[in-house]
Structure formats: structure tokens, C-alpha cells
Amino acid sequence: MAFVVNDRSYDPPDRKLVVICLDGSADEYLDAAFDRGRMPRLREIAATGYRGLARCAMPSFTNVNNTAIVSGAPPAVTGISGNYFLDTTTGQEVMMNDASFLRCPTILAAAGGEGSRVGIVTAKDKLREILSSGLTNGITVSVEKAAELDMSAHGFETAQTLVGEPGPSIYSADASLYVLKTGAALLERNLADFLYLSTTDYIQHSFSHDEAGALEFYTAIDKWIGRLVDTGADVALTADHGMNAKHLPDGSPNIIYLETELTAAFGKGINVLLPITDPYVVHHGALGSFATIHVPSGLDVTTVKDRIAGIDGVTEVHDRETAVRLLELPGDRIGELVALSGRDVVIGKTPEHHDLTVLEGALRSHGGRYEEMVPMILSRRLSPDYKAKAMGDLRNFDVFDLICNGTEGK
Amino acid sequence: MAFVVNDRSYDPPDRKLVVICLDGSADEYLDAAFDRGRMPRLREIAATGYRGLARCAMPSFTNVNNTAIVSGAPPAVTGISGNYFLDTTTGQEVMMNDASFLRCPTILAAAGGEGSRVGIVTAKDKLREILSSGLTNGITVSVEKAAELDMSAHGFETAQTLVGEPGPSIYSADASLYVLKTGAALLERNLADFLYLSTTDYIQHSFSHDEAGALEFYTAIDKWIGRLVDTGADVALTADHGMNAKHLPDGSPNIIYLETELTAAFGKGINVLLPITDPYVVHHGALGSFATIHVPSGLDVTTVKDRIAGIDGVTEVHDRETAVRLLELPGDRIGELVALSGRDVVIGKTPEHHDLTVLEGALRSHGGRYEEMVPMILSRRLSPDYKAKAMGDLRNFDVFDLICNGTEGK
Numbered sequence: 001m002a003f004v005v006n007d008r009s010y011d012p013p014d015r016k017l018v019v020i021c022l023d024g025s026a027d028e029y030l031d032a033a034f035d036r037g038r039m040p041r042l043r044e045i046a047a048t049g050y051r052g053l054a055r056c057a058m059p060s061f062t063n064v065n066n067t068a069i070v071s072g073a074p075p076a077v078t079g080i081s082g083n084y085f086l087d088t089t090t091g092q093e094v095m096m097n098d099a100s101f102l103r104c105p106t107i108l109a110a111a112g113g114e115g116s117r118v119g120i121v122t123a124k125d126k127l128r129e130i131l132s133s134g135l136t137n138g139i140t141v142s143v144e145k146a147a148e149l150d151m152s153a154h155g156f157e158t159a160q161t162l163v164g165e166p167g168p169s170i171y172s173a174d175a176s177l178y179v180l181k182t183g184a185a186l187l188e189r190n191l192a193d194f195l196y197l198s199t200t201d202y203i204q205h206s207f208s209h210d211e212a213g214a215l216e217f218y219t220a221i222d223k224w225i226g227r228l229v230d231t232g233a234d235v236a237l238t239a240d241h242g243m244n245a246k247h248l249p250d251g252s253p254n255i256i257y258l259e260t261e262l263t264a265a266f267g268k269g270i271n272v273l274l275p276i277t278d279p280y281v282v283h284h285g286a287l288g289s290f291a292t293i294h295v296p297s298g299l300d301v302t303t304v305k306d307r308i309a310g311i312d313g314v315t316e317v318h319d320r321e322t323a324v325r326l327l328e329l330p331g332d333r334i335g336e337l338v339a340l341s342g343r344d345v346v347i348g349k350t351p352e353h354h355d356l357t358v359l360e361g362a363l364r365s366h367g368g369r370y371e372e373m374v375p376m377i378l379s380r381r382l383s384p385d386y387k388a389k390a391m392g393d394l395r396n397f398d399v400f401d402l403i404c405n406g407t408e409g410k
Numbered sequence: 411m412a413f414v415v416n417d418r419s420y421d422p423p424d425r426k427l428v429v430i431c432l433d434g435s436a437d438e439y440l441d442a443a444f445d446r447g448r449m450p451r452l453r454e455i456a457a458t459g460y461r462g463l464a465r466c467a468m469p470s471f472t473n474v475n476n477t478a479i480v481s482g483a484p485p486a487v488t489g490i491s492g493n494y495f496l497d498t499t500t501g502q503e504v505m506m507n508d509a510s511f512l513r514c515p516t517i518l519a520a521a522g523g524e525g526s527r528v529g530i531v532t533a534k535d536k537l538r539e540i541l542s543s544g545l546t547n548g549i550t551v552s553v554e555k556a557a558e559l560d561m562s563a564h565g566f567e568t569a570q571t572l573v574g575e576p577g578p579s580i581y582s583a584d585a586s587l588y589v590l591k592t593g594a595a596l597l598e599r600n601l602a603d604f605l606y607l608s609t610t611d612y613i614q615h616s617f618s619h620d621e622a623g624a625l626e627f628y629t630a631i632d633k634w635i636g637r638l639v640d641t642g643a644d645v646a647l648t649a650d651h652g653m654n655a656k657h658l659p660d661g662s663p664n665i666i667y668l669e670t671e672l673t674a675a676f677g678k679g680i681n682v683l684l685p686i687t688d689p690y691v692v693h694h695g696a697l698g699s700f701a702t703i704h705v706p707s708g709l710d711v712t713t714v715k716d717r718i719a720g721i722d723g724v725t726e727v728h729d730r731e732t733a734v735r736l737l738e739l740p741g742d743r744i745g746e747l748v749a750l751s752g753r754d755v756v757i758g759k760t761p762e763h764h765d766l767t768v769l770e771g772a773l774r775s776h777g778g779r780y781e782e783m784v785p786m787i788l789s790r791r792l793s794p795d796y797k798a799k800a801m802g803d804l805r806n807f808d809v810f811d812l813i814c815n816g817t818e819g820k
Contacts, residue, residue, distance in 0.1 A: 035457040
């Protein structure tokens, strides 16, 4: 049942497969938990299978990378370059939280079409909708709608009845655990054999890698990874993006208000769009390390670019053409310019635009290059060819290639 | 005995201190060894003390970062921006392998001046010379000259008599182990109490993180770290830079011959200098992910910059002013432009310039952004203030600040 999606071929072995996208899981989180003996199951997998680092799709955001992972392709192909973009034909800022914006087929839909029993479990329902694009016969569940979505066609009432407990708040550690619990239930009841499980990064936005809140979370995650492995499935784990503290020593967010600075320099008319923006602002206050900049026609783009490049904390600024080439972005869904900021810096629009009171604790966020490297773990050893491949510039959106084509004992 | 060096103050606790710079030790090497139970001592330290990631000085080269670490300052202050630079006053390419090029005092010399018994141990002798700059009363040893340097002033004949075995070849795992053995001997015989131990990256240039050659090396390293810890000293470990495979799937080096490309575009006269170049070419064939470009006066620098930026595999190119600001480089020791290449790409000069036959195995190297993040481990917990600091944009050249000022129980 080999199939081709987005010019890459997949030939899954005759085993149950589970790909986990552990949202916001910078490698340091695994290190801290492993070192303290808090993740014995995943550590064992890492030691006997494969563990390395992979480079995510830019910007290092959730939907960008989840869609890249299930497509095996970068945003230039998927079209998903953030949660928001400016539709220049209508002048409207559009939320890209919808499968209609996805420009390519997914590996999940193709596997389903070839007879795999596909299961998709996400924390947020909007992500479930996007990831289910084109899937005609799989089981798709979100924690957010665990009690609502009718699953009677699959032999159980709702996700809640399957798991045996109510779906928790999206703003909790339990939301991510519930994703894995649902995945384990689907495997244990033999309801699916090709799973994609995508958690949420509430904990990583809240805690540094070695804080108790993170360690407890990863301890619990490990138990459920163990359950997944115990079903005999091949398990792969990666992340959509890393996570860094983005605050000053006094705890206040370290923000470049880019639209404010550009308006002061060039007058009104420049629109700074923050594609991290989503309805879940408690996580990050719509503050990340990536922005797209729409420059009105009267202004010279290079002059604006040079101005942005000189701002302290900005690490990269690219014109559209360069961003398409270097960051693999879809040119029609970014501005004339895109900018990235440093390890401890976020880009905001204007002070008025951001309600910092919604932030719970000090700001931790992502979006830039310092959240680009993420873990890649497989429960099975790689074949020599894929070992060589993994040694190169491995991407997180190669994970289905690795688990379908690259493991030993196929 | 607090002292100030390069505008930062250091107030060492009344304990023996050891800072280890584990050359080329990308965090993946520690992960692979930790996961397999091969480094129980360092893992224990990481779990009970502190472990996180730090950002190194750019370019991600050995001498650049060793001098930054012992100075607590970036290359803009130390002046050491590589192993080579073009002296534009003489037109000569100059090897910066000499303390006369260091532009600032070191923490080691200052600690020695305040009465600490300083010990410096390196693999290569040239690095020992640079790091010993200004040190009047310490013990400095290199593996390369373990049998030659006269140590009779310190109560032992040579490093070889101290360690009790001959100094090994620089091109070996043993060279790095010998550094740690010498450090342990200095502590155990109570000959020093403020140590800087700097290994060599022959193994990391030769082996990927999970290959047997690397795992065996780190297993042996761990034993000697244990010996150091057993002396009761506070131990800090960081790295000068990471390491990545820089070859194509067929094993051949993935090289941009930048001077060749620029000569084809602009004619003769552009000089691409590779500051990784040193006498130890077996490691890397003078191929790294960083170059400085000298543009003759007749050519427009921006035109050359734009050309370089368009080359596949180039990730960043900066004019001098931007390189000084963004990469913290000394403006008079770089060219009109500097360029960085990707995770699996190196920059060469011309095919004729590089003797690829000297390479032992497939090329692994460093110099760019993808070798920028390195481990930072301390054997003692950080105070709350320093914990907060470590959560931000921690640098590897903060390591003496951390071990002197930042640990609990001072």
C-alpha cells in the first residue's frame, strides 16, 4: 500500500504507526526529564531506536508545522504560513484556521485512501479540522470537543466515552495527556493503525524546562507514551517548534513594537501582522518571534527593510522573494517583508494591540530561529540509508518518511 | 578576592572551581551518551545542579570561543574572531594563534593576580599560549607538549610525570582525556584551585552523536569528570561550538566554493578568507560554515553581498557594520562582508585551495548558526537570580560568571 503525496513516496510497514507532535517541546524539556529519570519509557526508546534533532518549518509556529508534518512538505507547499495573513485582494486579515487554506493533500488522507485506518487526535478543534482535510474514513477527535463530536459511526459515542473521562480545559496539562490517552484507547481497542497525535503547548508556555510544572507534565506524558509503545506500535515523536523565555530579568515581556517603530519612522500605512495570533492568547498574548510586514506602495521596501534590520533584537529581515527561498514560505501569504527576533525577544505590533494582562506568568514564546531545532525520536532503529539521511539536515516534516520508509525490519 | 575583568565582576566562592570546555560538544552527544547510561556522573550533576543550553560566540570556532569564555566577553572585545584574518594595513593573511592578538585581560589572569592558584590545560599548545595571556603565576599545560614543558617550578618535572603516562597524539580521543586527567592530577595533588580545561574535537569531527566512537569517548570523559567532582570542586561544563555533518548523502563534502563563484561573477580580486583554517586540517580541511569576504575598492559591496545572499546554502551575509553589531565581531579583523552557511553546508575558497584527501571520513564541521547552541552544565544549583538569568539568552562565555557568582551556598 505504497502511496505518493506531494512528490514523496510512503511505503508503511505492516505495523501500527503513531506519530506524536509534542507541541512546543524544545529538546531541553526532554533532557531535564530524562536526566531526572522522569521519562524512562521515552529514554529507553531514544537509546534503542533513534534520537536526534530536526529542523522545523519556519515560522516556528503550531499550525505551520502540524500542516507541514502531515503533508511532508514546507509552508511553500502547504500554504499554511501562520494563523493569520493579509489577503491583499480583499485587504482583509484572514484567519487561516481552516482546511480551505491548505493547498496540498496530506499523508493522512492518502494513507486513509490506501486502506490504513487513520486516527487524528488534537487538543484544539480547529487544528483537527485542518489536519482532517481530505480524510474520508478516519477517526478524528479533539479534546476541545471530546464530549460533542458524534463518534457513533466508529462504534463509540464520543471521545469522552472512549477515554472514560471528560475532556479537560484546553489551558491545562491534561489537555495534552488526553490526546495521548485517546490515541492509546484507539490502538488498544484496535480502532486505528495510522495515528497522528498532536498536543498543546500550554505547559511549555508556562514553565521552563527544569521547573516542577514541566517535569510533572513530562512524567505523565511518558506513562502514556509507554502505553502507546505497549500496543506494539512503532512510535515517532517530534515537535512543531521549541520554546524560549522572552522576558527581561524583571519578568516583563521583551517586546519590539515593530509597527509603532515603523510608524514613527515612516508615518502611518505600514501594517505589521503577527501570524502567531490565534484565539488562545493566554499562551502568548499574540507575541512571537516572527512578523510579516506589509509596506504600502508609496514606500521603498528596501528602506523599510534596512530600518528593521537595525532594530536591536531583530535577527533577520527578508524581502518576499528571499523569504520564499530561504524560509520556504508561500509568497502570497506574507508581506513585502518578514522579520525574526532573537532568543529572548518577541515582535509586537503596537502597545495598544496587545493585552499583556492575559498572560499567565512571564512570557515564553516561539516563532523564530531559536525555536527551530526540535527533537526527533523513533522507537525503532533507522536503516543505514535513513541513518545517513538523519545525519544531514533532517526536518520535523520528514517524520512520516522516517516511520514509513526508514526503520529497520520493514 | 572579588575582581573585575572586562566590566564584569567575579567573586569566586571559597571552593575549588573547574570550568571544562568540551570542544565541539553539541548537546546531542550528551543526550546520546546519557540516554544509554554511559555518563552517569555528568547526568547526576545535570539533574542535581543545572543543565541548559547556552549560545556561543560567533563564528562558532574553537579559539574564538575559548578566548571569549576566559574573557567573559565576545570577540568584539577579545579581538579573536577566528584563526586567520587579513591585516589590511600590510595585505598579509595573519594567523591569530598568538596571545599578542588578544585585546583584553582574562578572568584566569585576574584570578591568578588575586591569589587563586590557576591551572590551564589544553590539548593544543597554541591555545595554551593564548589562554595563558597575562598569567604570571599559574600552571599551564598542553597535551601537545606534555613531555617538553618544564614544570619544575611547580614541583613536578613535566605534565607527563604528573599524569604518569605519555601525552597522546593530538588526533585522538586520548588527547581530550589527557586534558581531564591532568586537571584531576592538579586538583588531587592540590596544585591548583581555579582550573580551565579545554579539550579537542577530533572525535566530534569524526563521529556523529550516536556512533560507537563518540559513545566510547563520552563514556571515558564521564569517568574523568567524576574524578574531578570527587575532589570536591565545583564543576562547570560548556562547549566552544556544536558540530554537524556537512556532506551530501553520498558522503562527499557539501561545499560552496565562494571565491570561485564570486570570481566567476565579478572577476579576480575578491578574497574569501576562511577563519577556521589552522594547522590541524585533518579535522575539517579548513572547511567551516563561516567566511569573511574582502571586496576590492572598485567593487560595490552591496552588489557582492546580494550575490552571496542568493547562493543556495548561504543562510546569512552581513556587511561589516552589521557583523560587528549582530555577531559581536571586531570590525578590523573581518572583511567587508561575512557569510554563514546552513546546517549541512560549508563554505570553501576554491577547489584548489582545499586538499580534501586529508579528511578522515565524511566531513563534519562548524562555524555557523547551527553550531551556535551548546550545553551548559553546573554541578551546583544556581541561585534564584542566576536561574532567571540562565532562562534568558545565556552565553557560553557566561560560564565563569555562573560558577563564580551564581551558585547556591556561596
